Amino acid sequence: MTTTTTRTAEDRTADGAGLHTLTHLDILEAEAVHIFREVAGELERPVILFSGGKDSAVMLHLALKAFAPAPLPFGLLHVDTGHNFPEVLEYRDRTVEEHGLRLRVAHVQDFIDSGELRERPDGTRNPLQTVPLLHAIGEGRHDAVFGGGRRDEEKARAKERVFSLRDEFGGWDPRRQRPELWQLYNGRCSPGEHTRVFPLSNWTELDVWQYIARERIELPAIYYAHERFLFFRDGMWLAPGEWGGPKEGERTATRRVRYRTVGDMSCTGAVDSDADTVERVIEEIAVARLTERGATRADDKMSEAAMEDRKREGYF
Numbered sequence: 001m002t003t004t005t006t007r008t009a010e011d012r013t014a015d016g017a018g019l020h021t022l023t024h025l026d027i028l029e030a031e032a033v034h035i036f037r038e039v040a041g042e043l044e045r046p047v048i049l050f051s052g053g054k055d056s057a058v059m060l061h062l063a064l065k066a067f068a069p070a071p072l073p074f075g076l077l078h079v080d081t082g083h084n085f086p087e088v089l090e091y092r093d094r095t096v097e098e099h100g101l102r103l104r105v106a107h108v109q110d111f112i113d114s115g116e117l118r119e120r121p122d123g124t125r126n127p128l129q130t131v132p133l134l135h136a137i138g139e140g141r142h143d144a145v146f147g148g149g150r151r152d153e154e155k156a157r158a159k160e161r162v163f164s165l166r167d168e169f170g171g172w173d174p175r176r177q178r179p180e181l182w183q184l185y186n187g188r189c190s191p192g193e194h195t196r197v198f199p200l201s202n203w204t205e206l207d208v209w210q211y212i213a214r215e216r217i218e219l220p221a222i223y224y225a226h227e228r229f230l231f232f233r234d235g236m237w238l239a240p241g242e243w244g245g246p247k248e249g250e251r252t253a254t255r256r257v258r259y260r261t262v263g264d265m266s267c268t269g270a271v272d273s274d275a276d277t278v279e280r281v282i283e284e285i286a287v288a289r290l291t292e293r294g295a296t297r298a299d300d301k302m303s304e305a306a307m308e309d310r311k312r313e314g315y316f
Helices: 009-014 024-042 054-067 086-099 108-113 126-140 205-215 278-286 292-296 306-313
Strands: 046-049 075-080 103-107 144-146 163-166 194-197 226-233 236-238 252-258
Touching: 024 054, 024 144, 024 205, 046 054, 054 086, 054 205, 075 086, 075 108, 075 126, 086 103, 103 108, 103 126, 108 126, 205 278, 236 252
Parallel strands: 046 075, 046 144, 075 103, 144 194
Antiparallel strands: 163 194, 226 236, 226 252
């Protein structure tokens, strides 16, 4: 990951320069930078969720730009399912070391070992992330948690505001959403509550990739076309692993694929693709008709309201 410019569109706008040349990416960047700085001014112990995925990579890049040349005033938090893609974990650790950041990793496996969580019959651990996440938030006394969620990903996320109040149990109640007129954000919390903050709320998947191209942000290699051995289950090509695949009778093949999103290997599908550069990925996304989660995340297909139910329980 590289930060090529320390001055943001918000800074240039404040100077009164370049007002007639701002692009839509400049405007999105300025909004995200404003959100990071607003949280830094309002709240005491923020933390950034950083998985090593493309959205969290863009979010971290924006945060670094928001406070440059000063160091990032927030630490990072990752909930590791134990079934993450090795390439993504390598990228996560390398990025943290490159920028001298503080990273806390909450392991789902620790909660399984202690008996607080039980493995699911289907082997997927994405729904098991909530308990370790809430434990880490409480232990770190975090009053703000930055997430990379976007409104175009999934319909439950489209309901959520930029500042999303969570109760003392980490739960989300759509009826408690606060108005956000004129980019005025209210981060005030009662004891035990915290705020989830989404700086990329108004970005689309295409915006993210165009920004990655413009800023030359490095990503894990699995976002680009490569050869991978996979098996076919429930309409998706999945990577094999200790969590339970492939099973007898399931079709296997080596295919040229890439990943549009990364999560638990047990529920994150690959897509057939020859897009091996940022430019070719942008061309592919521009004509896509399904969101990345809608096309490649099995955990979102468990029920019509799967994501919303998990968010009410404290999920990302």
